[in-house]
Amino acid sequence: MGPREVVPVERLQPELCSMVMAATADAAARVIECRHGEHGDEYEVHAIAGDRFVHMLLTVRPDDSVEETIHSEPLERVQVVATGTERATLRLPDDIVAIPLEIVAALAKPEV
Numbered sequence: 001m002g003p004r005e006v007v008p009v010e011r012l013q014p015e016l017c018s019m020v021m022a023a024t025a026d027a028a029a030r031v032i033e034c035r036h037g038e039h040g041d042e043y044e045v046h047a048i049a050g051d052r053f054v055h056m057l058l059t060v061r062p063d064d065s066v067e068e069t070i071h072s073e074p075l076e077r078v079q080v081v082a083t084g085t086e087r088a089t090l091r092l093p094d095d096i097v098a099i100p101l102e103i104v105a106a107l108a109k110p111e112v
Helices: 014-024 101-108
Strands: 004-006 027-037 040-049 052-060 066-074 079-083 087-092 095-100
Touching (some): 014 040, 027 095, 040 095, 040 101, 079 101, 087 101, 095 101
Antiparallel strands (some): 027 040, 079 087
């Protein structure tokens, strides 16, 4: 896969946009990163939606079918364990995920 490119939700093809919005419509923060590859494009979505952290992987195959993996956790079950200059590491109950710093900033905001 190539380098990551941040993509606004409005630039996604309609099917992908619908999938992302279904999971993150009320997101306080959402970052969509695309990596173009030989065998299709992969979109990684990180979001803070309500009281949940959402992590999605959407893979568009050469035949234009989409494979979707979604992981959603209550915010109280996630923990930032390291912060770098471009990304942070987030510990989930069953996984460790590298996330964009914009998502870390949203995690740190107090509830309204």
